[in-house]
Amino acid sequence: DAKTTQPPSMDCAEGRAANLPCNHSTISGNEYVYWYRQIHSQGPQYIIHGLKNNETNEMASLIITEDRKSSTLILPHATLRDTAVYYCIVPGSNSNSGYALNFGKGTSLLVTP
Amino acid sequence: NAGVTQTPKFQVLKTGQSMTLQCAQDMNHNSMYWYRQDPGMGLRLIYYSASEGTTDKGEVPNGYNVSRLNKREFSLRLESAAPSQTSVYFCASSRLAGDKDTQYFGPGTRLTVL
Numbered sequence: 392d393a394k395t396t397q398p399p400s401m402d403c404a405e406g407r408a409a410n411l412p413c414n415h416s417t418i419s420g421n422e423y424v425y426w427y428r429q430i431h432s433q434g435p436q437y438i439i440h441g442l443k444n445n446e447t448n449e450m451a452s453l454i455i456t457e458d459r460k461s462s463t464l465i466l467p468h469a470t471l472r473d474t475a476v477y478y479c480i481v482p483g484s485n486s487n488s489g490y491a492l493n494f495g496k497g498t499s500l501l502v503t504p
Numbered sequence: 505n506a507g508v509t510q511t512p513k514f515q516v517l518k519t520g521q522s523m524t525l526q527c528a529q530d531m532n533h534n535s536m537y538w539y540r541q542d543p544g545m546g547l548r549l550i551y552y553s554a555s556e557g558t559t560d561k562g563e564v565p566n567g568y569n570v571s572r573l574n575k576r577e578f579s580l581r582l583e584s585a586a587p588s589q590t591s592v593y594f595c596a597s598s599r600l601a602g603d604k605d606t607q608y609f610g611p612g613t614r615l616t617v618l
Contacts, residue, residue, distance in 0.1 A: 425606070434508075434594050434609035435547070478546075491537075491549035491562055492607060 395479045400499045403473075409466040411498050413479030416460040424455060425482060426464045427494070428475040435478070435494070438464065469502045476500070506530055508610035510595050516616045517585045525580040525613050527595030533608075535601040536578035537562075538570060540591040541612075547594060553578055554601035585617045 396414040403409040415424060425440040439446055439453045441462070446453045452465040466473055478497040511526045529536065534555045539547040539562075549562030553572040567589060569581045578597075582589060592614050596607040 432612075434596075434611050435607075437606050437608065440606065491539075491552075492547070494546035496546060 395481055395495060397477075397479050397495070397498045399496065400501070402501050402503060403466075403469045405471060405502055405504050406468055409469040409473065409500060409502070411464040411466075411477050411479075411500065412461065413463070414461045415479070415481050418459050418481055420459075422481050424453070424459075424462050425480045425492075426451070426453065427478045427480060427492070428473075429478070429494075429497075430472075430475040438477075469500075471502050471504065474500060474502045508595055508597055508608055510593075510610040510613050512613060513611065514614045516618065517582075518618050519586060521585050522581065522583050523585065523615075524582075525593055525595075525615075526577070527579065527610060528577045529595075529597040529608070530576065531597060531599070531608065532575070533597035533599050534575070535598045535605075536572065537596040537598075537607065538568075538578070538580045539594045539596065540564065540589075541594060542591050550580065550593075582615075585615075587617045589615065590617045591615060 423440050423442050426438040427435045429435045438450050441453045441455050455462045476497040476499050478494045480492050508529045537552040538550040541547045548564050550568050551570040553559045556575045559570050571579045592612045594612050595610045598605040598607045
């Protein structure tokens with residue numbers, strides 16, 4: 392099972408792109424990378440996921456390196472409402488139950504005016 | 505679509521009291537989950553239901569029971585609440601069982617046990 396590593400905190404100016412990195416060097420070939428976020432006092436929210444190719448949706452873009460050992464979540468034009476804790480998850484990593492998402496500590500993103 | 509709803513939003517209990525946390529989803533998902541989140545920590549799985557009629561223990565099941573009432577509803581019961589169960593409880597659902605399908609979360613129930 393792959394373990395993920397994220398920086399504990401990052402800052403980003405409003406309107407700029409926020410690039411959140413994640414290392415998952417032990418990921419196996421058929422494991423997806425998922426990103427969730429949790430805005431203060433709210434339930435976690437799914438953002439995006441990918442396997443090999445870069446992915447984009449209305450919320451964000453996900454760039455996965457060719458060797459799949461790391462990825463970057465990109466919020467193209469960060470707003471104050473994007474201030475949250477962002478979790479990079481490779482399902483099954485470090486969990487006792489195969490059904491649990493291992494949220495870890497994530498990256499606390501602060502978007503400033 | 506309301507997604508995943510949880511009731512109540514807040515609850516204060518005294519040690520030894522019992523209560524049931526309710527969760528419902530309107531996405532026709534097969535699987536449902538209960539997590540707890542303690543301050544400054546990640547979410548930990550309490551129980552899950554891979555499909556209607558089945559329930560299984562997660563990482564921290566002690567002190568809790570669950571009921572998958574039907575496909576839509578999954579309840580979590582505390583028979584004799586303890587201060588260690590003070591936490592925020594999140595319910596989630598997914599179309600397929602397992603952690604490899606997107607899970608959608610409710611807004612949470614904030615429980616304090618005095």
